[in-house]
Amino acid sequence: MGTVHASDYPEARPNRRLAVGPIHADRGPDAPSRVPLVRLARKPLGDPSFCSAVVETVVALSLGTKYLLDPAALARIRDILGAGGLVVHPTDTVYGLAADPFQAGAVDKLYAAKSRPRDLPVSISVADVGDVFRFGQRTAIAEAFCAKNLPGPYTVVLSATSEAPQAIVSKDGLIALRVPAHPISRLLAKAFGPVTSTSANRHGQPAPSTCEDAREQLGDRVDLYVDGGPTLLGGESTVVDLSGPRAKILRQGPIRPGA
Structure with a gap:
């Protein structure tokens, strides 16, 4: 099967929702496909309001186990994060809420969106293991x-x-650091740099395994949603404290560590 890119779809116009039927790469727009609908809408960058009528949604195109993001969509994500905005995206565990961890205002916005107490730190997602030891001691x-x-x-x-x-x-x-086993999560970290990695939910509520679940909880508090379908594991990550002489499991996730 050939490659399907998000650029194959018409461009969304400001403040207008767009729903375009899925396109099969080899057999035309009417052929069966697992590629989800594309829904795009605009919200102005830098808008501090949590009650904007429109937010933006980008659906990642699924080809088996691979996901594709159009370069324009990736650039939009980078713009939003760079402007201190929030982006919901899929990971291997649950949907995550990304912000630029080097912008104090962006981190403040994340805590406000989640109603999360400030004494509960959030983790960051990085592109590879080498970056883990850039920010955490080896x-x-x-x-x-x-x-x-x-x-x-x-x-x-x-x-x-x-x-x-x-x-x-x-x-x-x-x-706390993550290197998710999900192409979209790692693509964001490679394209933008480290981003926050916390579940895209309100504090005390279930962690979302679908984009729809995340949007029901966070709504217009988020600037952009990346819909990659249901997450693989559907449960939060296992947290392992490696700061001492021995590994200590602080939270057990869906998979037990192999070391």
């Missing part, structure tokens, strides 16, 4: 664990380095 136990289990559905807790974004470092000097 130890023998951490290196062995990450080499065996990442990318994967785990959050590792390490002592923060001087390069770590201070807005998400805990009072104890710790930082």
Whole structure:
């Protein structure tokens, strides 16, 4: 089967929803396909309001286990994150809420959107294991664990380095990091840099496994939603503290660590 790109669809106009039927790469617009509908709408960048009537949704095109984002959609995501906005996107576990962790205002907006207490730090998502040790201190136990289990559905807790974004470092000097086993999550981290990695839900509510679930909870508090269909595991990541001499599981997720 050939490649389907989001650019094959008509461009959305400002403040207008667009629903376009899925297109099969080889057999035309009427052929059966698992590619979901594309729904796009615009919300002005930099709008601080949580009650805008329109937010933007981009549907990632699914080809088997692969997902595609049109370059224009990826550029839009980068613009929103760079402007201090919030983006919901799929991961291997649940839908995540991304913000620029180096912008204090963006982190404030994230906590407000989730109604999350500020004494509960959030993690960051990075593109590969090498970036884990850019922001978290490298130890023998951490290196062995990450080499065996990442990318994967785990959050590792390490002592923060001087390069770590201070807005998400805990009072104890710790930082939580993820390398999700999901192409969209890693694409965002590669294209933009580290982003926050926290479940796209209101504090105390169930973590969403679909974009629709996330939108029901967060609504217009988010600037853009990336719909990649249901997540693979549907449960939050396993959190492992690797800051000490031994690994300690702080939260058990859907898969037990292999080390």
